[in-house]
Amino acid sequence: xxxxxxxFLRVYLKERSxxxxxxxxxxxxxxxxxxxxxxFGLASLADLCxxxxxxRAGVEQAVVEAMTTNxxxxxxxxxxxxxxxxxxxxRAITARAGTRRLRIWxxxxxxxxxxxxxxxxxxxxxxxxxxxxxxxVATDLSTEMLEKAKAGLYxxxxxxxxxxxxxxxxxxxxxxxxxxxxxxxxxMIDFRQLxxxxxxxxxxxxxxxxxxxxxxxFDMATKSDVLHRxxxxxxxxxxxxxxxxxxxxxxxxxxxxxxxxxxxxxKGVVASPAFQAAxxxxxx
Amino acid sequence: MRTALIVDDSAVIRKVARRxxxxxxxxxxxxxxxxxxxALCMAEMPDVILLDWTMxxxxxxxxxxxxxxxxxxxxxxxxxxxxxxxxxxxxxxLHGGADEYIMKPxxxxxxxxxxxxxxxxxxxxxx
Numbered sequence: 001x002x003x004x005x006x007x008f009l010r011v012y013l014k015e016r017s018x019x020x021x022x023x024x025x026x027x028x029x030x031x032x033x034x035x036x037x038x039x040f041g042l043a044s045l046a047d048l049c050x051x052x053x054x055x056r057a058g059v060e061q062a063v064v065e066a067m068t069t070n071x072x073x074x075x076x077x078x079x080x081x082x083x084x085x086x087x088x089x090x091r092a093i094t095a096r097a098g099t100r101r102l103r104i105w106x107x108x109x110x111x112x113x114x115x116x117x118x119x120x121x122x123x124x125x126x127x128x129x130x131x132x133x134x135x136x137v138a139t140d141l142s143t144e145m146l147e148k149a150k151a152g153l154y155x156x157x158x159x160x161x162x163x164x165x166x167x168x169x170x171x172x173x174x175x176x177x178x179x180x181x182x183x184x185x186x187x188m189i190d191f192r193q194l195x196x197x198x199x200x201x202x203x204x205x206x207x208x209x210x211x212x213x214x215x216x217x218f219d220m221a222t223k224s225d226v227l228h229r230x231x232x233x234x235x236x237x238x239x240x241x242x243x244x245x246x247x248x249x250x251x252x253x254x255x256x257x258x259x260x261x262x263x264x265x266x267k268g269v270v271a272s273p274a275f276q277a278a279x280x281x282x283x284x
Numbered sequence: 285m286r287t288a289l290i291v292d293d294s295a296v297i298r299k300v301a302r303r304x305x306x307x308x309x310x311x312x313x314x315x316x317x318x319x320x321x322x323a324l325c326m327a328e329m330p331d332v333i334l335l336d337w338t339m340x341x342x343x344x345x346x347x348x349x350x351x352x353x354x355x356x357x358x359x360x361x362x363x364x365x366x367x368x369x370x371x372x373x374x375x376x377x378l379h380g381g382a383d384e385y386i387m388k389p390x391x392x393x394x395x396x397x398x399x400x401x402x403x404x405x406x407x408x409x410x411x
Binding site for chain 2: 073078156157160161162164165166168169172173174
């Protein structure tokens with residue numbers, strides 16, 4: 001790939017999906033966009049760049065989706081889900097006893113394992129949530145992943161990564177060599193296409209936000225901006241869960257660590273993104 | 285060091301599973317049928333058992349029932365690991381006292397996450 005094509009794709013992907021790609025990720029572009037070239041009958045990555053410049057139908061979405069990492073599994077990392085069940089849900093049941101409404105956002109839901117994991121936990125807690133209106137909004141950049149999530153069909157590898165066998169038996173039925181999740185759990189989830197770089201005020205306010213393992217692909221300024229806007233969409237006593245390798249420190253003051261719970265954040269002082277403010281403080 | 289027992293009549297599965305379990309810092313022994321495995325357990329209970337279903341002499345389900353009925357036999361975590369991949373078999377295994385269920389074919393990620401689910405993955409790794 002030429003330097004010109006790499007630079008174009010690097011800037012293009014940064015603008016469209018926030019993906020921060022250094023020169024060491026050249027192989028990633030070549031390996032993932034090669035199939036996109038073949039799909040659209042393009043001879044090279046240079047031709048792909050031309051197609052993107054000319055806004056050829058379907059190419060932009062295909063490029064953005066091909067470069068997105070969709071690694072996920074049920075109850076990934078386990079601890080955040082234990083925290084949801086044992087800390088956040090009891091807290092919300094007390095705090096929202098008046099309104100009996102609870103809104104949860106799975107902000108990078110990929111093929112659906114995260115929101116379905118939450119739906120299973122909520123189903124287990126059903127006796128405590130009788131008469132409540134609980135909504136899970138699951139968003140992802142990739143329409144392909146959203147379609148897979150909505151279908152709720154998983155391979156035998158997917159249902160074995162993180163999903164306890166008890167829950168497999170309880171919430172899934174076998175369809176040939178695949179497993180379909182209980183459509184009733186799907187009914188608890190509102191799947192929507194969303195690019196986190198775009199405004200998401202229209203989603204409304206949330207009590208709990210799962211935004212895990214997506215910020216790691218963004219540069220500092222983008223991380224700071226997304227976290228700041230997530231904080232704005234959070235209820236005053238809401239909670240945000242980030243991935244194990246992610247933090248708000250040095251990125252925003254709008255979210256602060258919540259007690260001793262690793263990866264859990266609550267609303268702080270809503271200020272300008274820390275990343276943008278830092279140079280001014282340094283100048284002083 | 286935590287101990288694991290692989291019970292499977294396939295030498296290939298025993299070899300692959302051993303390699304994975306040893307990377308999780310488990311001390312591994314194996315048996316090719318339920319009867320031999322039960323004798324090993326009576327001598328010393330392992331912390332975790334990876335158990336095939338269909339085997340000569342004594343199958344996995346019979347082994348599980350005999351294990352759970354024996355003194356100290358409630359202690360090991362039992363992970364069925366089998367080609368019996370229908371929901372009825374999984375439910376029967378769990379009802380019979382299995383802690384987890386792995387459908388073959390499996391890979392390292394699946395085995396490691398299942399170990400974590402029974403409280404042995406990270407613990408064993410850190411030991």
